[in-house]
Amino acid sequence: MKSVYVDIYRRMTLIKQNDERFRAVIKLGRIISPYYPVRGQEAIPAAVSANLTNDDYICTIYRGVHDMLAKGVPMRALWAEIAGKATGTCKGKGGPMHVTHPATGVMVTTGIVGSSMPIANGLALAAQIRGEKRVAVAYFGDGASNIGAFHESLNMASLWKLPVLFVCQNNGYGEHTRYELATSAAKISDRAAGYQMAGVTVDGNDPLAVYAAAKEAVERARSGGGPTLIEARTFRFFGHLLGDADNYMKKGEKEAAMANDPVPKFRAWLIANGHATEADLAAMEAGIEKEIDAAVEFALSSPNPDVAELRRDVFAHELSA
Amino acid sequence: MSTATSTAKPNTLNTVQAVNMALDEAMGLDPNVIVLGEDVADEQEGGIAGVTKGLSTKYGKSRVRSTPISEQAIIGAAIGAAIVGMRPVAEIMLMNFTTVCMDMIVNHAAKLRFMSGGQTHVPLTIRTMTGAGFGTGGQHSDYLEAWFAHTAGIKVVAPSCPADAYGLMLSCVFDDDPCLFIENMPAYWAPGAPPEKGVRIPLGKANIVRSGGDVTVIGYSRIVSDCIAVADKLAKEKIGVEVLDLRTVSPFDEEAILNSVGKTRRAVIVHEAVTPFGVGAEIATRINKALFGKLAAPVERVGASYCPVPFSKPLETAFVPSQAQIEAAVRTVLK
Numbered sequence: 001m002k003s004v005y006v007d008i009y010r011r012m013t014l015i016k017q018n019d020e021r022f023r024a025v026i027k028l029g030r031i032i033s034p035y036y037p038v039r040g041q042e043a044i045p046a047a048v049s050a051n052l053t054n055d056d057y058i059c060t061i062y063r064g065v066h067d068m069l070a071k072g073v074p075m076r077a078l079w080a081e082i083a084g085k086a087t088g089t090c091k092g093k094g095g096p097m098h099v100t101h102p103a104t105g106v107m108v109t110t111g112i113v114g115s116s117m118p119i120a121n122g123l124a125l126a127a128q129i130r131g132e133k134r135v136a137v138a139y140f141g142d143g144a145s146n147i148g149a150f151h152e153s154l155n156m157a158s159l160w161k162l163p164v165l166f167v168c169q170n171n172g173y174g175e176h177t178r179y180e181l182a183t184s185a186a187k188i189s190d191r192a193a194g195y196q197m198a199g200v201t202v203d204g205n206d207p208l209a210v211y212a213a214a215k216e217a218v219e220r221a222r223s224g225g226g227p228t229l230i231e232a233r234t235f236r237f238f239g240h241l242l243g244d245a246d247n248y249m250k251k252g253e254k255e256a257a258m259a260n261d262p263v264p265k266f267r268a269w270l271i272a273n274g275h276a277t278e279a280d281l282a283a284m285e286a287g288i289e290k291e292i293d294a295a296v297e298f299a300l301s302s303p304n305p306d307v308a309e310l311r312r313d314v315f316a317h318e319l320s321a
Numbered sequence: 322m323s324t325a326t327s328t329a330k331p332n333t334l335n336t337v338q339a340v341n342m343a344l345d346e347a348m349g350l351d352p353n354v355i356v357l358g359e360d361v362a363d364e365q366e367g368g369i370a371g372v373t374k375g376l377s378t379k380y381g382k383s384r385v386r387s388t389p390i391s392e393q394a395i396i397g398a399a400i401g402a403a404i405v406g407m408r409p410v411a412e413i414m415l416m417n418f419t420t421v422c423m424d425m426i427v428n429h430a431a432k433l434r435f436m437s438g439g440q441t442h443v444p445l446t447i448r449t450m451t452g453a454g455f456g457t458g459g460q461h462s463d464y465l466e467a468w469f470a471h472t473a474g475i476k477v478v479a480p481s482c483p484a485d486a487y488g489l490m491l492s493c494v495f496d497d498d499p500c501l502f503i504e505n506m507p508a509y510w511a512p513g514a515p516p517e518k519g520v521r522i523p524l525g526k527a528n529i530v531r532s533g534g535d536v537t538v539i540g541y542s543r544i545v546s547d548c549i550a551v552a553d554k555l556a557k558e559k560i561g562v563e564v565l566d567l568r569t570v571s572p573f574d575e576e577a578i579l580n581s582v583g584k585t586r587r588a589v590i591v592h593e594a595v596t597p598f599g600v601g602a603e604i605a606t607r608i609n610k611a612l613f614g615k616l617a618a619p620v621e622r623v624g625a626s627y628c629p630v631p632f633s634k635p636l637e638t639a640f641v642p643s644q645a646q647i648e649a650a651v652r653t654v655l656k
Contacts, residue, residue, distance in 0.1 A: 089440075090438035091438035100437035102440055107405070107441065108433065110428070117397070118393050118396070119397045121397055122398040122400055122404075122409075123402070123404070126402040129383055153393075316498055
């Protein structure tokens, strides 16, 4: 069970099962939180993260629990944060759109489209100035490639050969607007050429393809070769925000994507190619499910933050009451 | 002429030199201090006013980086470096240019400490210059400090003289919160007393630059020099004007304000930003709340005209609060 492929599958399963539970628990009203579902996009952060260590940084976005889980954010603290509890990663002060967990390299989660990229550059800049071998990953969606921050960031990263991966999870929709109606480029990776940067489009539902592209990009970044733009094409199964009726989608589009679900597909591949047995994977899945049970229980039974938290962490000093 | 009988002017320096001196000292003290912004390296002449001149030659191009004209990328890079322990000094050349990177400043620099529950913080200093007087018109001269003072999580610092610029800049660089440091462009080359080397001026503390018992005039940035001129003029009429230089606009020194106004019972607040919804409104409210029954007159505010900064010299002159307006406001509260 030690192969990198099995490790990627473990991360994908972690994402799939957590996403299923988040949606269920929020729909039941046991946790009140906006939630941006990630089902369908599992393979991308799972395969990228398999190339990273805790010393490597990521900046992710509001649709980001898959990126966080793949990078290793502990489930209990993540669930508690989304439940708004004192035991959450950010003491309940950030919520799902601002999860931060420096121990696993999750440095910023932003709710602003496009804002992961300029900050990832800064993380990479610090590593470069200090002569460290860390890399920074900026995750963002296809919609973010149309905002100014994308272009400013790619230009600066290429100019300064910053050790960054710009990973675009192209799920075909920016909010409710289809890719073709919002983006003039046939491929987002085409935009890399304008910044003298390596750019590649891969099937984001194929963990092996994402893994290979990320591996090359991480090696380039660590060896001083500069940034890479990776466009990973995928699909989000449950719309923009939980509760989204998907009426803006083409008929049958979602069903087709779900029939091509990357998680069971990769599972079958692992077994067919002798990387794991059915029993191995079933045991792994059951183990994750148990951990989720414990995380949900932990989150729901944790205390709320003290109201005094309103005065803390605004500045280094606590504000007076 | 012998040294003993020298009539040479006492040693002075201007704000350009003072900020340069502070940055030099900070970079020498801590390798985590880096400087980035448009034209800041020596190859580009050390900034359009030369504030960062010599730093890239002394500390290297890795730590002193001229950037593309990309304000979001500049502040984003500074934030990212700051949250992993560097102390970047990022220049946004002109204060009006903060409008194109407000997301980075307001949504990220100011909020990351809170939103992360204190796990990360942003020890970033943003240097920016502004001020009417050079005919730079509606998009190069605004005082926008109220926007930032209204945002929880970022400090706003506005020195009034070279020595304060030095001491406050050192404090900003080594402060663990993001600081917006406002330099007045038309006053850049005005000479002032040299600072005491290495001495940091605490943030959030005001400075009484003229003592007086009849009225308190509160200001910050360049216009403090006009407040001082008015105080000196009225002193000849035996009117005691206490001039309080805030030094830090946010968080401002409420205790010093209330102590002074508690004594004089009259207050005038002066700033070069437009008056409505400005810093003066917040200070006036705090004074009213604490000293309502004790005030001898309603608090007066003096600010710029409520319009974009005009180009034409006579209009620009009329736009900026004048010493005559400050004096008139003082006389109003003394009635």
